Amino acid sequence: MQLTSDEVLIGRIANGDRLAMQVLYARYHVRVFRFVVRMVRDEAVAEDLISEVFLDVWRQAGRFEGRSTVSTWMLAIARFKALSALRRRLDGELDEETASAIEDPTDDPEIALEKKDKSAMIRKCLVGLSAEHREIIDLVYYHEKSVGEVAEIVGIPENTVKTRMFYARKRLAELLKAAGIERGWP
Amino acid sequence: MNAISKEPERHEIEALLPWHAAGTLSRRDADRVEQALAGDRELARRYDLVREELAETIHLNETLGAPSARAMEKLFAAIDAEEARAPRRQRPFDLGSRVSELLSKLTPRALAWSATAAVAAILVQAAVIAAVMVKEPGIPGGPGLASALSEGSFAVVRFAPQATANDITNFLGAYKATLVEGPLNMGGQLYRIRLSETKLPKDEIGKIVRQMQSESKVVGFIAAKE
Numbered sequence: 331m332q333l334t335s336d337e338v339l340i341g342r343i344a345n346g347d348r349l350a351m352q353v354l355y356a357r358y359h360v361r362v363f364r365f366v367v368r369m370v371r372d373e374a375v376a377e378d379l380i381s382e383v384f385l386d387v388w389r390q391a392g393r394f395e396g397r398s399t400v401s402t403w404m405l406a407i408a409r410f411k412a413l414s415a416l417r418r419r420l421d422g423e424l425d426e427e428t429a430s431a432i433e434d435p436t437d438d439p440e441i442a443l444e445k446k447d448k449s450a451m452i453r454k455c456l457v458g459l460s461a462e463h464r465e466i467i468d469l470v471y472y473h474e475k476s477v478g479e480v481a482e483i484v485g486i487p488e489n490t491v492k493t494r495m496f497y498a499r500k501r502l503a504e505l506l507k508a509a510g511i512e513r514g515w516p
Numbered sequence: 517m518n519a520i521s522k523e524p525e526r527h528e529i530e531a532l533l534p535w536h537a538a539g540t541l542s543r544r545d546a547d548r549v550e551q552a553l554a555g556d557r558e559l560a561r562r563y564d565l566v567r568e569e570l571a572e573t574i575h576l577n578e579t580l581g582a583p584s585a586r587a588m589e590k591l592f593a594a595i596d597a598e599e600a601r602a603p604r605r606q607r608p609f610d611l612g613s614r615v616s617e618l619l620s621k622l623t624p625r626a627l628a629w630s631a632t633a634a635v636a637a638i639l640v641q642a643a644v645i646a647a648v649m650v651k652e653p654g655i656p657g658g659p660g661l662a663s664a665l666s667e668g669s670f671a672v673v674r675f676a677p678q679a680t681a682n683d684i685t686n687f688l689g690a691y692k693a694t695l696v697e698g699p700l701n702m703g704g705q706l707y708r709i710r711l712s713e714t715k716l717p718k719d720e721i722g723k724i725v726r727q728m729q730s731e732s733k734v735v736g737f738i739a740a741k742e
Binding site: 335345346348351352355359360363364367368373376377378380381384385388389392449452453456457467468470471472474475476477478479492493495496499502513514515 | 566692
């Protein structure tokens, strides 16, 4: 069975079709939620934000021109909402949270066990990346966005997308090295 | 080991590895990366690291769960409230989107039963492409619509009868090509597409055209055009 395309759904939503809105929501709410929750690190806030994201889709569907894919358009809206929510938080709160996620080199029993599990350590270090680096890694690896699409979502030139991805991966390698995992790169 | 001799070129290829692993490179770039990986053991080792990161990023995201029903309830309560305040007007009949919707439902299997159906598909496809190209004055173009018709490198293409609107859009997007004109006054539902905004060398154009020709699901015929 062939699914109705996202663009067709947006056309129906522009005409006030609630069912089309439900289909689009069912198709994307989990991915948009995960993108947002990785940025704001708070599930309740992320839930509120995705309601706002899809409400914007409902309101702006008539202005969607198809210059990008629907999912890229929605992630760009989601990013804007998440950044606005982050700005409302107290300064420094996130940085402390980020630091506590990874920088402690102490080998308590739990960490020692995790060292044996390289996969778990990579995931822990992915959590410990800065918001900027987490964002680009998620967009490329999880949301399967091309260089051009990432550039559109984040609002930076394509070459900067590649450079930022390189430095995100480099930082990940540094965190892994600090945690005792040497990968021989960079 | 036959590593890439030029370091800048290797750096450029290495920067593309994350997108190659995710499968989001154009065919052209993917081929470049594949060729480099085949001849460079160190690059291949680094690609394994990228694939490891990709797998763990997916794993991490998949453990994040999903929003509760509260989010959806809140959304539709907000929509209902807006509609109660100011119901939106239906947009005028949109032939382009209706034809596109129809075309998106046509599958090769559904069309294979008769030549008549195939001809109908070509006509519908032509209508879709026309709908993509014909825009109201003053409104910016949609995907694949070029703003200028004369600059750059071009090819003429006939899309395969079974190609859907999505196939064509994705095909043009993958090659960063744009539809600029058509159907041309040459018969056979030919369209002119722009391969690049700059004038490429002939051999580069030939290479792109050969790659496009291999996309038989979307392309029926293609040739470079001066």
